[in-house]
Amino acid sequence: MDINTFIAQFLSGLSTAMLLFLISSGLTLIFGVVNVLNFAHGSFYLLGTYFAYQLMQLFDNFWVGLLVGAVGAGIVGMVIEFLFLRRIYGRAQEGAFQLLMTFAFILILDDVVKFIWGTEYKTIPKPASLAGSLNIGTVTVPVYNIFIIIVGLLVVLFAWYVLTKTDTGKMVRASSLDRIMLGLLGTNVPMIMTVVFGVATAMGGLAGVLAAPLRTVTPGAGVEFIIDSMIVVVIGGFGNFWGALLGALIIGEVLAFGILWMPELATVLTFVVMIIVLIVKPEGLLAKKAVGRK
């Protein structure tokens, strides 16, 4: 492999990684704070895409679509958390019921999308300002991929700032450590959970809009992406924000180079990576305490 192919493939992997990170950081945030593994996260990704599609039919402006897709997915997420998920917290065998409830929402939301927008392929074009490609040395890279990488980095920076430097972030981190104590200190913990759920699903929606110009928009798109982001969360460690970043980078590059190395089995490779991590270090690469082991 010559160096040009390598750089081009690396950058393409990086943009996949950033999309994966946007989804899986939301997943891991929900797991860390709300203690729910949201199997339906891919459906919010899907909702984001279709909200944006609808808005672009009306206004023909990518940026309006981007905003509405993210915010709309977040609002639906908050409503679902508030009305449904909240009722099963703390139940015996909670894990199984979370799995079932979020599975139910995959079935419901994906069918609602099919019902409203139909099953045929839709397209969301790249905005004109990001349509070209850029020459870095001898490598040609689409501007849109660089745009995704930059948006991803901005979200990482913003999340780092909010989580570590602000009072809100302190509250969110505290609620992932000890929910009951935080409540006793007079914080409205249920509201934090709803808001975190909303922000996380909005990030999923944002990823949905960003990914749409690179892929075809179909009702099955959410499910395809959710499995990969689940792998990212497992590799990085459940509830670990930086783990999600590391996991996303690993899986993004594995997908990018796997396609060159063995095109037939690239999708299978991600599972191999996950199995190796779960067997060697089940709590995830960046987790400090050993959990989930016997």
Add this chain to the structure above:
Amino acid sequence: MKKIKDYLPWIVYFVFFLGILVVNPGTHYIHLVARIIIFSLYAVAFNLLYGTTGLVSFGHALFYGIGAYITGMLVKATSPELFLLYIVLGAVGSAFVSFFIGLLTLRLTGIYFTMLTLAFAQLVWGLTFKLYHFTGGDDGIQAIAKPEILAGGVTKYYLFSFIVVTICIYILWRIRRSPFGTVLNSIRQNPQRVTFLGLNVYKNQLKAFVISAFFAGIAGGLYAGLDGSIHPDMLHWPTSGNAILMATIGGMGTFFGPVVGAGILTGLEEVVGKYTEYWSFYIGVVVLIVVLLFPNGVLGIRKFSSSKNNEEKETEVVCNSGN
């Protein structure tokens, strides 16, 4: 002392599944009930892990699928005369694979176990898709012949499935009521205490895992013969999800709950599927209602108020919060 009440579910079981032959509502409905009885075995086998031992496996489609693929490939490679033997060989194959997967996955607990089982199942699903020459890729395997005695008319195959499934469910029922079954039940309620009693939690879980995979494999093999075709979707994660759905809707705390759940889920697909293509929406709504209002499932509603059950629930809650 054995009471007639203990055998009531068996009586209902026989009345329903044999009664359908007496009523004879036509091949379409016999085919539907044949699907129900095969899914029943799949769900009851799964529930040995899920409801009894408390292990939420999200990869059971793997064992169901392996059973189906081994049976289908053997029939294709040779002749369908030894169909029953091939089903058993498929189940043995499932059990063999599950032993190694169990060795690795059972080292983990909770959500980590769930994710690892999912990963293995998806891995094999992905391979099935790609290894086109071996498995037929996304076409699956078509035109799997049945032996002559079972050929023609779905009723014969239904009766055959009924006999096989009933024997398997009876064995699982005996396992559930054996000392080993009690150990599994205790592992769900309080694994630490089981360890203190001198029993090996890991080994018993592994046994349950392999037994459960074996019977799921039989269900898969039976399904391969029903339509004579199998496809990679049998290994995909929604099939694993269906096992959890059937067990929970029917009542994971009861032995026959998964049978009821299989009937409800399959019946719902059939009925709703007639009126609208959006049947998974309605299944989602039913699951939501069950999770929110009837967490013990349809057969668990009666048990919900009994004091013995509440006592059991309390110990569970206590030990769960201790983890």
